Amino acid sequence: MSALGLQYELLSILKHKKLTPYFQPIVSLTQNKIIGYEALIRAPSDSSLHNPQNLFQIADQHELLTQLDYVCREISISHYARFNLDSKLLFINVSPQVLMRPQFKSGETLRYLEQFGLNPQDVVIELTEHKPFDDYELMCEAVIHYRSMGFEIALDDLGAGYSSSLRLWSELSPEYIKIDQHFIQELQNDSLKLNLVRSIQGIANALHCNVIAEGVETEDEFKMINTLGISHAQGYYFARPAAIPLAKIDAALFSADKFSEEKKFWLNSAPVKMISQFIEPISAEMPINEVMTLFQKHNDLTVLPLVDDDIAIGIIFRDIFLSKLFSSRYGMDLHGRKAIKTFIDQIPLSIDCNTPIELVSKQLTSTQHSEQALIITRDNKYIGIVTVLSLLEAITQQQIDNAKHANPLTLLPGSVPMNAEVNQLLASKTPFGFGYFDLDNFKPFNDIYGYSAGDDIIKAVATTLAQCLPPESGRIGHIGGDDFIVIFTGDDWLERCRKILATFEQQVHKYYTPLDIEAGGIWAENRTGEKCFFPMTSLSVGLVSPETTCNCQSHVDVADLASEAKKLAKKTEGNSYFVNHRHHPQILEKI
Numbered sequence: 020m021s022a023l024g025l026q027y028e029l030l031s032i033l034k035h036k037k038l039t040p041y042f043q044p045i046v047s048l049t050q051n052k053i054i055g056y057e058a059l060i061r062a063p064s065d066s067s068l069h070n071p072q073n074l075f076q077i078a079d080q081h082e083l084l085t086q087l088d089y090v091c092r093e094i095s096i097s098h099y100a101r102f103n104l105d106s107k108l109l110f111i112n113v114s115p116q117v118l119m120r121p122q123f124k125s126g127e128t129l130r131y132l133e134q135f136g137l138n139p140q141d142v143v144i145e146l147t148e149h150k151p152f153d154d155y156e157l158m159c160e161a162v163i164h165y166r167s168m169g170f171e172i173a174l175d176d177l178g179a180g181y182s183s184s185l186r187l188w189s190e191l192s193p194e195y196i197k198i199d200q201h202f203i204q205e206l207q208n209d210s211l212k213l214n215l216v217r218s219i220q221g222i223a224n225a226l227h228c229n230v231i232a233e234g235v236e237t238e239d240e241f242k243m244i245n246t247l248g249i250s251h252a253q254g255y256y257f258a259r260p261a262a263i264p265l266a267k268i269d270a271a272l273f274s275a276d277k278f279s280e281e282k283k284f285w286l287n288s289a290p291v292k293m294i295s296q297f298i299e300p301i302s303a304e305m306p307i308n309e310v311m312t313l314f315q316k317h318n319d320l321t322v323l324p325l326v327d328d329d330i331a332i333g334i335i336f337r338d339i340f341l342s343k344l345f346s347s348r349y350g351m352d353l354h355g356r357k358a359i360k361t362f363i364d365q366i367p368l369s370i371d372c373n374t375p376i377e378l379v380s381k382q383l384t385s386t387q388h389s390e391q392a393l394i395i396t397r398d399n400k401y402i403g404i405v406t407v408l409s410l411l412e413a414i415t416q417q418q419i420d421n422a423k424h425a426n427p428l429t430l431l432p433g434s435v436p437m438n439a440e441v442n443q444l445l446a447s448k449t450p451f452g453f454g455y456f457d458l459d460n461f462k463p464f465n466d467i468y469g470y471s472a473g474d475d476i477i478k479a480v481a482t483t484l485a486q487c488l489p490p491e492s493g494r495i496g497h498i499g500g501d502d503f504i505v506i507f508t509g510d511d512w513l514e515r516c517r518k519i520l521a522t523f524e525q526q527v528h529k530y531y532t533p534l535d536i537e538a539g540g541i542w543a544e545n546r547t548g549e550k551c552f553f554p555m556t557s558l559s560v561g562l563v564s565p566e567t568t569c570n571c572q573s574h575v576d577v578a579d580l581a582s583e584a585k586k587l588a589k590k591t592e593g594n595s596y597f598v599n600h601r602h603h604p605q606i607l608e609k610i
Contacts, residue, residue, distance in 0.1 A: 022080075024067075025067060025068065025077050026077070026081045028066060028067060028068060029068060029074070029077050029078060029081065029083060029087075030083070032062055032063070032066070032068065033083065033086055033087060033090055036090055036093075036094060037062065037063055037066075038060050038061070038062060038090060038091060038094050039060070039061050039062075039063075039094075039262060040058045040059065040060055040061075040091075040094055040095040040098045040099070040262070041058075041059045041060075041061055041260035041261060041262055042056040042057070042058060042059070042099070042260060042261060042262075042263075042264040042265075043056060043057050043059060043253060043258065043259065043260040043261075044056055044253065044257055044258045044264070044265055044268065045057060045108070045110065045231060045251055045252075045253045046251060046252050046253065046257050046268055047250065047251055048244070048245055048249065048250055048251060048252055048273075049250055049330070049331075049332060049369060050330045050332070050399075051268075051270070051273040051399050052267075052268065053107060053265070053266075053267065053268055054107065054108060054251070055107050055108030055109065055110055055143065056099070056104070056107065056108070056109060056110065056264050057110040057112070057145065057253065057260075058091075058095035058098075058099065058109060058110065058111055058112070059071070059112075059260050060074070060091045060094070060095070060112075062074050074087070075087065075114075079116070084114060084116060084117060085117050088113065088114060088117045089127055091111075091112070092111055092113075092127065092128055092131055093131050095109070095111055096109070096111070096128075096131045096132060096135050096137060096142075097131070097134075097135050098262075099137070099264075100135035100136055100137055102263070102264055104264060104266075107141075107264075108141060108142065108143050108171075109137070109141055109142050109143070110142075110143045110145045110173060111128070111142060111143070111144060111145060112145050112147045112175065113144050113145065113146055113147065114146075114147055115146055115147075115158055115161075125164065128142070128144075128165075128170075129168055138169065139168045139169030139170045140169050140170075142170055142171075143170065143171045143172070143173050143194070143195060144165050144170050144171070144172050144173070145173040145174075145175050145195075145197075146158075146172065146173065146174050146175060146187070146191075146193075147175040155186065155187070155190055158187065158190070158191060159190055159191065162191050162193075171193075171194040171195070172191060172193040172194055172195070173193055173194065173195035173196070173197060173231070174187055174188055174191065174193045174195070174196050174197065175197045188222075188226070188228075189226075192226060192228070193228060194228065194229060195228065195229045195230075195231055195251070196219070196223055196228050196229070196230055196231070197230075197231045197232075197233050197253075198216060198219055198230060198231070198232050198233060198249075199233060199234075200233045200234020200254070201234075202215055202216055203216070203232050203233060203234045203235055203240055203244065203254070204234060204236070204240070205240070206240055206243045206244065207239045207240065207242070207243040213243070213247075216232075216244070216247060216249075217247055220247055220248055220249055227361075227363065229250050229251055230249045230250060230251065231249075231250075231251040231252065231253055232244045232249050232251070232252045232253070232254070233253050233254060234253075234254045234255075235252045235253065235254030235255075235256045235257065236254050236255045236256050237256060238256065240254075240256065241256050241272070248368060256272065257272060273399075289375070289376050289413070289417065290372060290373045290374065290375060290376070291370055291372060291373075291374050291375070291376050291379050291395060291405055291410075292372035292373065292395060292397075292402075292403075293376075293413075294376070294405055294409050294410065294413045295372060295395040295402065295403035295404065295405050296403050296404060296405070296406075296409075297402065297403040298322060298323070298324055298403065298404055300323070300324040300325065300326035300331070300401060301313070301323055301324075301325060301326070301359070302325070302326070302327055303325040303326075303327050303332050303333060303358060303359060303360035303363075304327070304358045304359075304360065305358065305359050306356050306357065306358065306359070307344070307356070307357050307358075307359050307361075307362065308356065310323065310335065310340070310359045311344065314337055314340070314341070320337065321336065321337045321338075322334060322335070322336055322337070322391075322392055322404060322406070323335040323337075324394065324401060324404055325359060325360060325363065326401045329400040329401055330399070330400065330401065331367065331369065331394040331396070331401040332360065332363070333360060333363035333367060334363075334367045334391075334392055334394070334404065335359060335362060335363075336391055336392075340362060343362060367392070367393060367394045368393045368394065369393070369394040369395075369396050369399075370393050370394065370395055370396065370405070371395075371396055371397070372395050372396065372397045372402060372403075376410065376413050376414055376417060377414060377417065379393070379405075379410060380410060380411075380414055391406060391407055391408075392404045392405065392406045392407065393405050393406075393407070393410070420436075421436060424436050426497035426498075426499070428474060428477060428478065428497070429477065429478060429481040429497045431481060431495055431496055431497035431503075432494075432495075432496045432497070433496065433497065433498060433499070434496065434498040434499070434504075436496070437494070437496035437498065437504055437506070437574075438574040438578075439574075440494060440506060441453070441506065441573075441574040441577055442573055442574050444506070444508075444568075445568070445571060445572070445573065445574075445577075448569070449508070450565040450568075450569060451506055451507060451508050451512075451565055451568055452506075452507035452512035452513075452562065452563065452564055452565050452568065453504070453505070453506060453507065453562065453563040453568055453577050453580075453581050454504065454505040454507065454512075454516055454560050454561070454562050454563075454581070454596075455502070455503075455504055455560065455561040455562075455578075455581035455582060455584070455585045456480065456484070456502070456503040456504070456505065456519075456558055456559075456560050457501060457502055457503075457558070457559050457560075457561075457585055457589070458476070458477075458480065458501035458556050458557070458558060459554075459556060459557045459558070459559050459589065460540070460553040460554060460555070460556045460557070461473065461476070461501045461556055463541060463543035463544075463545075463551075463553040464476065464530075464541065464543075464553075464556050466543050466544070467541050467543050468530070472530060475530060476501075476527070476530050476556060477500075477501055479523070479526055479527070479530065480501070480503060480523065480558070481495070481497060481503070483519055483522050483523045483526060484503060484505060484519060486522065487515060487518045487519045487522055488505060488507075488515055488519070491508075491509070492507065492508060492509040492511070492515060493505055493506050493507045493508050493509060493512070493515070494506040494508070504581070507565075512562075512564075512565070513562070513598070516560055516562060516596055517596075519558070519560075520558055520560065520594040520595070520596065521594075523557075523558050523594060524557065524593075524594050527555055527556060527557070528555070530556075531555060535555075536555075539554060539555060540552055540553050540554040540555050541553055541555075554592060554593070557592075557593050557594040557595075558594050559585055559588040559589040559591075559594075559595055559596070560584075560585065560588055560595070560596035560597070561580075561581045561582060561583065561584030561585025561586070561587070561588055561596070561597055561599065562581070562584055562596050562597065562598045562599065563577055563580045563581050563584065563598075563599045564598055564599065564600050566600065567580060567599055567600060568580075580599045581599070583599060584597045584598065584599040585597070
């Protein structure tokens with residue numbers, strides 16, 4: 020279509036207001052719910068201007084951007100008002116270029132709100148930078164004007180191509196900053212993007228600004244931004260834009276656990292709820308002067324969680340609070356009546372109460388959070404806090420306890436922590452397989468080659484197990500001598516066992532002399548003193564299937580079944596395993 024034809028089409032669209040708003044949810048990752056919607060404008064589907072980029076580009080070319088902007092605002096507000104979405108914010112895109120146009124009229128947005136029964140507190144003005152813009156004084160005046168009427172401000176597409184974004188951020192102090200979707204796509208696989216987004220989050224914490232990650236489309240992207248501590252998100256992973264706003268996000272989307280696989284590895288770690296402390300929370304809307312009174316009345320009160328509707332949105336620390344409040348001469352006079360939520364430095368890290376302590380430490384390190392305490396939740400609801408100091412003390416004590424029971428030769432966990440882990444798995448009804456690994460013909464090898472060589476072969480077993488069993492697939496224990504146990508937490512437990520046996524069979528030759536390798540074994544005395552030929556050492560494994568372990572009552576039952584299976588495996592020469600299936604045929608296989 021010609022330029023003139025596009026102009027006429029645009030004028031017709033504006034005259035008849037043939038635009039449709041689509042609403043895409045903006046989600047709080049701390050509260051696991053929708054907090055607002057961005058209004059996205061679409062021209063008719065059969066129009067050459069249906070694409071928003073074309074629509075606004077043509078409007079700009081023909082000096083119709085201001086008129087288009089006003090029509091978009093009016094239509095977005097009028098449609099949104101129909102849905103009666105209480106306590107949800109409406110994000111309206113406003114182009115900074117419109118503020119400079121002679122057609123710009125102040126107060127139009129407020130007029131639309133009054134016409135359709137909405138309040139400025141329901142709306143966030145989202146400044147969308149499509150062109151370089153350097154009139155910062157005008158922008159600051161506009162932001163002050165909007166804020167004076169009760170609007171909040173968002174800066175859109177941070178990093179989308181104009182260096183002015185960072186300056187705008189610093190000078191406008193928006194309540195929300197949106198990270199362009201380019202930096203979110205495949206974030207988990209790009210270390211440069213990861214560091215950039217982490218830096219943005221750090222700046223946002225310092226400026227008391229909420230970050231919204233745009234363009235979140237996959238579970239992996241969601242996991243990563245959640246790990247980085249980003250408080251809000253928007254994208255196809257949660258919902259596509261729709262003419263009728265989605266009322267609620269599927270709870271399953273929030274249950275994608277960042278460390279679900281790693282939890283299997285840390286099962287012998289105590290849950291963080293064991294060191295959690297319940298502190299009576301206060302509302303985030305409580306005036307600062309009332310918070311001051313609380314701290315004055317309770318000298319031992321050092322931390323105050325801010326909780327509304329069972330959801331924690333911040334933590335106030337006594338020393339930081341007092342420091343900020345009295346950093347200026349008129350601190351109380353200036354801030355006393357404000358809500359305490361204005362003193363929140365950053366969204367606190369929230370941890371499920373059943374998360375293992377060591378995993379909490381790992382998550383805290385990976386997100387580079389610097390707070391002194393963490394929120395502990397059950398079903399996403401506040402139940403207490405854990406200070407970083409108490410977390411470090413618990414981890415230190417746990418490491419000391421683990422060291423007490425570790426095998427001195429391989430440094431692998433001994434029977435005490437392994438038994439505790441089996442009991443925990445049984446209590447939580449988590450499926451797992453179990454393997455009892457024992458060396459065949461080990462005593463003759465030890466007698467001929469010496470104890471040092473015997474230790475080397477034991478360490479070779481430990482190395483083989485570690486190579487073939489990554490942490491997310493199971494847990495390895497060394498319970499004494501040449502006996503090892505493995506807790507298989509993956510579905511591929513049988514394949515893992517086969518790989519272990521095949522790998523060990525390839526490795527064991529290096530511990531024998533060429534003559535013994537050629538002979539296939541060694542001559543040594545048996546337990547009665549007779550000279551006998553003993554084949555090269557191998558592994559016999561007694562396995563207990565997940566279908567069987569699920570019916571056990573304790574680690575004792577599991578160990579008995581594994582010992583029984585191991586005895587049957589030893590009846591077959593060479594590397595072999597025997598699977599103890601309850602209600603299933605037993606399998607004997609030689610590798």
